[in-house]
Amino acid sequence: MRISSRLLILFVVIAIVFVAFFYLFYHIKREEMRLYQESDHNQRKYTLDTILDIKADEQKLMGESFSISDALYNYIFERDPRWARNNLEPVNTVFGYPLLQLYDAQGQKIYSNTMETNPGFAEYTLESAITDTLSKGGVIGFYDIFHQYTLYCTVASIHPGYDPLRESKPAGYFLIAEVFDYPYLRDLSSELNYNISISRVDPGNESMGEGYDTRINKALKNYNNDTVAWLSFDSSNPFLQRLRSLGNLILFGTIGFIFVFLLMQFFLIQQWISQPMSLISQSLKDNDPSSIHELSNKNNEFADVANLIERFFAQKEELIKEIEERARTEALLREVEEQTRKIIFTIPESVVVTDLDGHILSVNDESLKIYKFDSEAEIIKRSLKLEDLVISSDRQHLKRMFQDLYKGIYVKNQELCFRDSMGESIPCLLSASVILNDDNKPGKLVFVTRDLTDIKSLETQLRQSQKMESIGTMAGGIAHDFNNIITIIAGYIALSTGKIETCVEAQNDLDEALKACLRAKSLIGKILTFTRKGEPD
Structure with a gap:
C-alpha cells in the first residue's frame, strides 16, 4: 500500500477519533448538566430539611427549658390562675405559638391558651398514647392534624428545677404547637424564596424538569411515624439555565475547531510527511543511506530519522556488547536475590512482604510459626492483608504506619498486637520499610516483627x-x-x-x-x- 493511501487512512482514523471525542464530549456535557441539576436538587433538599429541623429544634428547646421549672411544677398541683395569666399567656404572644396547653400526670388537660387568631385550638387534646410514651420523662416533637390545620407539636414532661435530667416521675406535660397555616407558609416562602404548599394528599414523586424547575416534597410524620401531610417546595435555578446555554456555545465552538483542524491536517500531512517518507522508504529498500543525505541537513524530525538510520549499523556492535553485559548483570542479580531470600527465610524474626495495599505476597518460616499457618500458599490463597493479622484496636495505628511508609519514612520498633490463625493475640515489635522498583518508586513493603509474648509476660x-x-x-x-x-x-x-x-x-x-x-x-x-x-x- 502506498504511503499516500496510508496517510489517507490515517486521516480518516483521526477524523473518526475526533468524532468519537466530540460525541464523548457532548455526552460528558449532558451528564455534567444532569449532575449539576441533581446536585442542586439534593443541596436544596438538604438545606430545606436542615431549616425545618432547626425550627423544630428551636421549638423543642423551648419546650425543654419551660418544662424544667419549679414554678410550673407547683402550678400543676396548685393551679393558680393568676400565675398562669402572668407567666403562661405571654408565651403565646411573645414567642408566637398559637397553642399552649398543660396536662396533669394522668393526661388530663388542666390549662389551654390560644392566640386570638386561633381560638378553636383550645379544643385540641393530646392522645393518651403520647402521654404514656412520656410517662418516664422526655421531650418529643411530631406533626398532627386538627380540623383543617396542620400542627407541629412539642410535648415535654414537667419536672422540678432540681431534676434537669428528668429522672423523677413527671408531674404533668407541657405542650406548645405551631400551625402551618397560610400566613406561616407565606412568611416561610418569603424567607426561603420558594413557593410552598401543603397537602394531605401525596403530591407524587419529586421532579427535576427540563427548565430546571425543582419540586421537593417533605413528608410530615405524626408520633406513630405515619405521614399526615406533605410540604411541597417549588423553585427554579436560573444559574443552571445560563450554564446550559454556555455549554451549547462550547459544543458548537468545538465542532468548528475540529472541522478546521482536520482540514489543515490533511494538507499538512501531504506536504510534510509524504515526500520525506518516500525517501526514507527508498533508502531502507536499497539498504543505502546515501539517498537520505539531503534529509540529514534539515532541522526536523525526518532529519533525526535519517541520522538514526545512518548510525544504525555503527551501533550494531555496541548493542551486541550491551546485551552480553546485561545478561551478566541479570545473572548477578539473580544470585543476589537468591542470597537475600535465604537470609530472610532463616532469620529468627518474622518477615512479611506485601504490596502497597497491604496484601501479603510472601512470608518466611518464622512468620508461619508465629501466626500458626501451615504454609505460605495458604496465606496467599486466602488473599490475606497484613491488617487481617492485626487486632481491630491496633488497625488505625497500622494505617498510620502505611501512611508514613508512603511518605518515605521508615517505621522502627512500633508495638502492635497481632492475631494468629487460632484467634490468639500476639504482642509484637514491628519495623518496616519500602522496597523500590526499577523506576525507583515504591513497589512493595517489607515488615519485620519480633514476638514479644515472653517479654510482655515478664513485664506483667x-x-x-x-x-x-x-x-x-x-x-x-x-x-x-x-x-x-x-x-x-x-x-x-x-x-x-x-x-x-x-x-x-x-x-x-x-x-x-x-x-x-x-x-x-x-x-x-x-x-x-x-x-x-x-x-x-
Missing part, C-alpha cells in the same frame, strides 16, 4: 509484684491511722464509764462499744501483721 509479673507491694504499703498506713482513732475512741469510752456509774444501762452500752473497739484493734493488728510480716505495735 513485674507490674503485679509492684502493685501488691504498693497495696501492702497503703494498707499499713491506713491501719496505723485507724488504730490511732480506735485508741482515742476506746479512751473516751473508758472515761465516760467512770462518769456515769449510777446508770447501769448506759455503762453496759459503753462496755459493748469498748468491746467493739477491742475487736477493731485486733483486726488492725492482723492487717499490720500481713503488711509488715511481723507483730503490730
Whole structure:
C-alpha cells in the first residue's frame, strides 16, 4: 500500500477519533448538566430539611427549658390562675405559638391558651398514647392534624428545677404547637424564596424538569411515624439555565475547531510527511543511506530519522556488547536475590512482604510459626492483608504506619498486637520499610516483627509484684491511722464509764462499744501483721 493511501487512512482514523471525542464530549456535557441539576436538587433538599429541623429544634428547646421549672411544677398541683395569666399567656404572644396547653400526670388537660387568631385550638387534646410514651420523662416533637390545620407539636414532661435530667416521675406535660397555616407558609416562602404548599394528599414523586424547575416534597410524620401531610417546595435555578446555554456555545465552538483542524491536517500531512517518507522508504529498500543525505541537513524530525538510520549499523556492535553485559548483570542479580531470600527465610524474626495495599505476597518460616499457618500458599490463597493479622484496636495505628511508609519514612520498633490463625493475640515489635522498583518508586513493603509474648509476660509479673507491694504499703498506713482513732475512741469510752456509774444501762452500752473497739484493734493488728510480716505495735 502506498504511503499516500496510508496517510489517507490515517486521516480518516483521526477524523473518526475526533468524532468519537466530540460525541464523548457532548455526552460528558449532558451528564455534567444532569449532575449539576441533581446536585442542586439534593443541596436544596438538604438545606430545606436542615431549616425545618432547626425550627423544630428551636421549638423543642423551648419546650425543654419551660418544662424544667419549679414554678410550673407547683402550678400543676396548685393551679393558680393568676400565675398562669402572668407567666403562661405571654408565651403565646411573645414567642408566637398559637397553642399552649398543660396536662396533669394522668393526661388530663388542666390549662389551654390560644392566640386570638386561633381560638378553636383550645379544643385540641393530646392522645393518651403520647402521654404514656412520656410517662418516664422526655421531650418529643411530631406533626398532627386538627380540623383543617396542620400542627407541629412539642410535648415535654414537667419536672422540678432540681431534676434537669428528668429522672423523677413527671408531674404533668407541657405542650406548645405551631400551625402551618397560610400566613406561616407565606412568611416561610418569603424567607426561603420558594413557593410552598401543603397537602394531605401525596403530591407524587419529586421532579427535576427540563427548565430546571425543582419540586421537593417533605413528608410530615405524626408520633406513630405515619405521614399526615406533605410540604411541597417549588423553585427554579436560573444559574443552571445560563450554564446550559454556555455549554451549547462550547459544543458548537468545538465542532468548528475540529472541522478546521482536520482540514489543515490533511494538507499538512501531504506536504510534510509524504515526500520525506518516500525517501526514507527508498533508502531502507536499497539498504543505502546515501539517498537520505539531503534529509540529514534539515532541522526536523525526518532529519533525526535519517541520522538514526545512518548510525544504525555503527551501533550494531555496541548493542551486541550491551546485551552480553546485561545478561551478566541479570545473572548477578539473580544470585543476589537468591542470597537475600535465604537470609530472610532463616532469620529468627518474622518477615512479611506485601504490596502497597497491604496484601501479603510472601512470608518466611518464622512468620508461619508465629501466626500458626501451615504454609505460605495458604496465606496467599486466602488473599490475606497484613491488617487481617492485626487486632481491630491496633488497625488505625497500622494505617498510620502505611501512611508514613508512603511518605518515605521508615517505621522502627512500633508495638502492635497481632492475631494468629487460632484467634490468639500476639504482642509484637514491628519495623518496616519500602522496597523500590526499577523506576525507583515504591513497589512493595517489607515488615519485620519480633514476638514479644515472653517479654510482655515478664513485664506483667513485674507490674503485679509492684502493685501488691504498693497495696501492702497503703494498707499499713491506713491501719496505723485507724488504730490511732480506735485508741482515742476506746479512751473516751473508758472515761465516760467512770462518769456515769449510777446508770447501769448506759455503762453496759459503753462496755459493748469498748468491746467493739477491742475487736477493731485486733483486726488492725492482723492487717499490720500481713503488711509488715511481723507483730503490730
